[in-house]
Amino acid sequence: MKKEFSKIYAYIYRNYIFAIRNVFTFFDLLFWPVIGIISIGMLSTFLKLDTTLISFLLTGTITSGVLQITQLEVSYGILYEIWSKSIKQLFVTPTKLYHYIIGSWVIGVIRGIIVFLLLSIISHYLFGFYLPKINIVLVSLLGIFLTGLILGMFVNFFILLYGQRVDIIAWSVSILTMLICGIYYPVTTLPKWLIKIAEFIPLTYFLEYFRKGYGFEETFKYGLVKGYILCMIYAIIFSYSIELAYKYTKKTGSIIRLSE
């Protein structure tokens, strides 16, 4: 058990060093989320929206910031090694895929909490935003972190299969997900076929639950349960898919080419 923790800790340690030494991680953490919250807040003020509607919009921006930072960190778990051309060195060690996924996710959650607190504080002082009850916040946040984990695993799967040429997925997947899950609008405003897709994305339910705290009605029954069940199903599917992708890279020899 101690050895398992040490392997997970190794990735926490590596991701932490990357986070403190690279300028782009600062931009991921502070610059883009803060720009997002200020622009949406200013737009809400200009449109003279009431506090509840402002909260509706700002929960979208906060969720987007937290989701993206968590997902990016899980994606960085493999991207750091691809960019450094050192992935081969990693798989020589007795490490398993879940070690780097969990290790990277832990740093993702820490960074997500920082983004959440920062954006909540800025929104409160600039736009009068307030958080709903603590239990609603915690349950929603956990769901957002889990969605970040799943999206990160989704990115890992494609990176393992196709390498650096598809790394753009890492920066687009959470934005696309937010678009479908109702970032600044209820999902009911989406075309019917997109609502169907939204039903299969756990974030839809966590975002609705978050907004329920401001008195907005949920579109789907048992949303929270569905959200967590979907997270579990996707975590199993993507774990298996990543293992298969890794096996495929060993079969084609691409794991070596990714290190050259």
Add this chain to the structure above:
Amino acid sequence: MNFETIIQLKNISKTYTTFLGFKKRKVLAVDKVSLEVYKKEIFTLLGPNGSGKTTLLNIIMGQILPDNGEVFIFGTKLETTIPEQIKRKMNMCSGNPNFPWCMTVKELLKFYGLLYGITGKKLKQQVEKLISIFELEKFADVRFDELSTGTKQRLALAKSLINDPEILLLDEPTLGLDPEVSIKIRQFIKKLKQEQNITIILTTHYMKEAEELSDRIAFINNGKILTVGTLQEIFNTTKSTSLEEVFLKLAHL
């Protein structure tokens, strides 16, 4: 010489498929290779670039799956993944090594140590020991991307010993290094052999390096093993006086 077999390859073949648009190209990298590596020896795969040395090494390390054949390490047949208890006893060092660019020498050794489940005081001691053995003290707090090629190679060797491996795979460890650093790296390898309970498989295309370091040599070309034996055995069977001569004779058979 102890003749206990530690690695055994039986009839290993590997073909790579590449695509250029819709055009498919198949390259036979390893062709029905069978060989044995004995405990505590330095076994060298000697051959030109593209002969299949690195593919063979990566098959042993479980990084590439062969199309056919069987690999046995410590008597255990490898399937699609190497069992953890075997991986813990192995390590690898490549020429032109790459590591996460913004981590320092000390941090990198710590990171890889943790991946082998080494923690606390033992990890600290191991990192310090390797830094001292490979004369990396001056560079302990220098980022990987700021190191010279020779220092990167010494770090790669240090990393490959972080878990005190019983089997060490060295893939062209002196590739692209100037003569002075190459000599130093070869001295490290010799010292390793003398002082530690370790089996080394080395790939190289430098005849001199193979001659200087190896207990046994396997000539490989176009994915095929041409001959295996000690230097003297190879000279006797091929009626040659130098490895260059051996290669020229065998490669044109």
